[in-house]
Amino acid sequence: MAQTRLTLVGVNHKTTPLSIREQLAVTKGYEDALAALSILPQCLEYYLISTCNRVELVCAGDEEMPTDQELMALLFGEVGDPEQWSQYCYAYHDSEAVRHFFQVAASLDSLVVGEAQILGQIKEAYRHAAQANATGPLLNKLLHKSFSTAKRVRSETGIGASAVSISSAAVELAKKIFGSLDDKQVLLIGAGEMAELAAQHLLGQGVAGVMVANRTFDRAVALAARFKGGACLLSEIDTYLETADIVISSTGSTELIIQHGQVKPLMRARRNRSLFFIDIAVPRDLDPALNEIDNVYLYDIDDLGQVVTQNRAGREQEAVKAHRIVDEETVKFSQWLEHLQVTPTIAALKSKTDAICAQELAKTLAKVELSKEQRQHVEKMMAAVTAKFLHSPLIYLKKESCRPGDKAKVDLINSIFALDEDELRRN
Amino acid sequence: MMNFDSCCLALLIATLSVTAVSTVLYWIFFARGEEKSRVWARRLLFLSWVLQSSYIVLRMVQVGNTPVTTYHEAVFFFGWAITTAYFSFRLRYQVKNFGTFVSPLICLLLFAAAFISRQVIPLDPKLQSIWLPVHASLSLLAYGFLGLGFCGGIMYLLQERELKSRKVGYFFSRLPSLEALDQLITHCVTIGFTILTLGMVTGVLWSRQVYGIFFRWQPKEIFSLLIWLAYLFQIHQRYSAGYRGRRTAALAVAGFSLLLFTLWPVIT
Secondary structure (H helix, E strand, O other), rough: OOOOEEEEEEEOOOOOOHHHHHHOOHHHHHHHHHHHHHOOOOOEEEEEEEEOEEEEEEEEEEOOOOOOOHHHHHHOOOOOOOHHHHHHEEEEEEHHHHHHHHHHHOOOOOOOOOOOHHHHHHHHHHHHHHHOOOOHHHHHHHHHHHHHHHHHHHOOOOOOOOOOOOHHHHHHHHHHHHHOOOEEEEEEEOOHHHHHHHHHHHHOOOOOEEEEEEEEEEHHHHHHHHHOOOEEHHHHHHHOOOOOOOEOOOOOOOOOOHHHHHHOHHHHHHOOOEEEEEEEEOOOOOEEEHHOOOEEEEEEEHHHEEEEEEHHHHHHHHHHHHHHHHHHHOOOOOOOHHHHHHHHHHHHHHHHHHHHHHHHHHHHHHOOOHHHHHHHHHHHHHHHHHHHHHHHHHHHHHHHHHHOOHHHHHHHHHHHHHOOHHHHHHO | HHHHHHHHHHHHHHHHHHHHHHHHHHHHHHHHHHHHHHHHHHHHHHEEEEEEHHHHHHHHHHOOOOOOOOOHHHHHHHHHHHHHHHHHHHHOOOOOOOOHOOOOOOOHHHHHHHHOOOOOOOHHHOOOOHHHHHHHHHHHHHHHHHHHHHHHHHHHHHHHHHHHHOOOOOOOOOOOOOHHHHHHHHHHHHHHHHHHHHHHHHHHHHHHHHHHOOOOOOOHHHHHHHHHHHHHHHHHHHHOOOOHHHHHHHHHHHHHHHHHHHOOOOHH
16 A cells, blocks of 8 residues: 655754755755656655755655655755765654744744744745645645644744844844834945845835945945835945934955944934944954944844744743644644545545446446336445445544554555555555 | 921831832842832832932921931932933933843932931021022932943943953843943933033022132042033043043043042031
8 A cells, every 4th residue: 555655854954064065965955856746656746845944855765765865865965975975964754843843834943943934945946846746645735734833833832032133133132223224224235135124124114214335336226226225336335324213234355344444433424313334244354442432332143043942941931832833734734644545545445436336337237138117226225235334444544643653554445455556546 | 306206117117118119120120120019119119219208308398408408308308319310311311121120220329328327407597598409419429320321331331340351241232232322321420410510500609608718628528620621521532532441430430439439518
């Protein structure tokens, strides 16, 4: 009998250094990677998620599923020594895979626990998988359940409530400095992804405007258009430092962009209004001495990380609650999965008896002459006999289906009724 | 008069107990964030204000003039002024955990008043004038607002220190934003300073009436003038040079600390 199996293999920020993660074959885009997976015939359904913190592959198939090693080979491609793979890579099966996937979706496995981006990334990856016809009834259900689990975790626990990611930590700090962000101006220096995200977060909180400064003006204009703000050159920032309240810097420059001596005289012109510098660049863009100026606050990426960690410590209680929700949903899904195993057997059983009835009826009708009415009576009788006959085995199957891991009993029914692979697969 | 006096004492003890319980509740709210304790703390502090007011009225009946002329009366009136200023402020603004910082100050002043001799000292008829109670109550009310500025200043400095050190700790989530505290300080200092100025003017008039001269170069007078000048400087700097943030907060704290000294020789 074909037992549905789920396998999840992957690497994440906990197990694998960034230098390995960024080389993985599948990080180059979904299309090629999904196409490579479709070559494996045993993989009936598959799904791939790739973010900067993780690459994971979920496969559903029958007993002849590709081995974990084969899947890892797909994941790693040419990277590294196959013997080292298992050191980076984790593999989960069936309900463990479900649990892990739900944890990822609920952002319990994220670098910054509780951040909301991961759900968007999972949905995006799902869109690609669906376009490639990679997902089927099982993975569709798994994904939809993961969305609802994530939603439950978000609404029933406080895990996403306080500063949960670097950029929301920045927002929280800005609020502690400025109170309301309504009339505040943001100056974005450089166009890094993190800085963009932080600016977007601040816009979401209602800041008045964003000014984008970049070495290349075209890029600044393009980014400014997205934020409906202005653009300027890196050499002009002194003018804008006078009016800005929040400065986010993330250039690739190896030298300091803003020096202590540059800002100090500006404070008088600013009438000492607070100035919040966020330095997301590595190496740093902003002079660490800026923090010594009165009413100037400077946070670099590590400081923000610390704020996040401190917030995280207080959320352990919430995390316990969140894991309980994930466990609940995992149990529900696993039960459904077990039930799914039984479904082909039930269908095969029904179609087999139907086929026998039809065959025998045809034989009998060839020998005796019956009126239309009589014929209907006989057909009805045969249907009743088979229904009554099948009643017990069906009840038996359905009852067992509630308990996971009863594959043996399904197999028993399969062999008693001689249901072969072909019949089961047809159904 | 024995009966009347024990009545006053009972009222004083009731006021102290209610204020102390309110302060403890404010602290519990600060530490644990239970909304219920905050609500009760505020109710009790309001009850304390009612009791304080009654005590002042009772004392007024007892001594026959505005009760601001002995140490006991002045310090008690000071506590009442801060409570009054706090509730008048709260009508317009809501500042997170402000009560936690103001209530201990009120508590401290009321307890200090209780430990100072409550003996009624008849006022020297020479000093009697309409300007004396006006001057004293205006000055003390000004102190009340400046006291709120002091609490705001302390809160600001605590919050600022955490933000500067880049280690988000105990106070970060419990204290309001720097901007809100800066506004609070400015608001309280501006009102306090305005009333203080009126207090100074009436004080000068009183001095003229009683001693025949406007300014006698007494240490207390010099000190008061210095404090007035310090606050004048702060307000001037705010509007001309844009003094803000840490410096404003530090000045509000320093100004009030200086001011507490003048309370000692309150009647000389």
